[in-house]
Amino acid sequence: MVKPTRVTNNIRRLRFDAGEMTQAELADRVAVTRQTVMAIELGRYSPSLELAFQIAEVFGVPLEDVFQYPKPGE
Amino acid sequence: MTFEERSTWVGAIVAVGTFIAYATALLARAGGADISTVPFVDLMLIYGIGIPIVVTIVGVIVVTAIWHRDSQTKDQRDKAIDRHGEYVAGILLAVLMFVPFGLALADADTFWIAHAMYLAFLTSALIGGIVKIVVYRRGF
Numbered sequence: 001m002v003k004p005t006r007v008t009n010n011i012r013r014l015r016f017d018a019g020e021m022t023q024a025e026l027a028d029r030v031a032v033t034r035q036t037v038m039a040i041e042l043g044r045y046s047p048s049l050e051l052a053f054q055i056a057e058v059f060g061v062p063l064e065d066v067f068q069y070p071k072p073g074e
Numbered sequence: 075m076t077f078e079e080r081s082t083w084v085g086a087i088v089a090v091g092t093f094i095a096y097a098t099a100l101l102a103r104a105g106g107a108d109i110s111t112v113p114f115v116d117l118m119l120i121y122g123i124g125i126p127i128v129v130t131i132v133g134v135i136v137v138t139a140i141w142h143r144d145s146q147t148k149d150q151r152d153k154a155i156d157r158h159g160e161y162v163a164g165i166l167l168a169v170l171m172f173v174p175f176g177l178a179l180a181d182a183d184t185f186w187i188a189h190a191m192y193l194a195f196l197t198s199a200l201i202g203g204i205v206k207i208v209v210y211r212r213g214f
Binding site for chain 2: 005031032033035036039042043044045046047048051
């Protein structure tokens with residue numbers, strides 16, 4: 001069975017902080033569909049490393065401010 | 075729903091619909107007689123190959139026209155889901171192909187060998203499509 005990603009993210013808050021950027025706007029900026037942005041936000045899809053860096057670049061923050069991964073034991 | 079997900083739905087619906095149409099046409103032609111004696115090649119070519127291709131193309135065109143504002147590009151998530159579905163379908167097809175292989179080795183009638191192959195292709199395509207839809211819905 002498909003196992004959802006354990007990667008968490010702050011994309012929704014970052015979009016809000018960036019002038020309430022829409023999912024569609026972010027999707028256009030990183031060349032994916034709006035549904036992919038939504039899936040990433042909801043933790044249903046773990047993006048490629050390149051896409052993760054592109055998203056961080058859009059918000060002008062380091063990668064770890066956008067995505068987090070639980071430490072062993074958490 | 076992305077363009078790719080909609081196209082997957084179209085493929086799955088067409089696969090089921092054309093199979094039902096084929097089975098109905100074959101049974102009607104048999105008319106209660108031994109089904110393995112019924113000429114099936116023309117029906118299989120029409121319902122198993124011709125109509126599914128045409129209807130799928132038309133269906134995708136219709137879906138594209140209805141949701142023309144949505145992006146029709148295939149992004150990395152679409153490609154990953156497509157690979158996953160095709161991987162499952164490929165494994166399933168390889169396993170199911172043992173049935174017609176066994177039938178051929180047992181010198182079975184062409185009717186049964188052809189239908190075992192047809193059902194193997196149909197089932198693998200359908201399950202592959204269902205896997206993609208589930209992954210689109212539940213996450214990847």
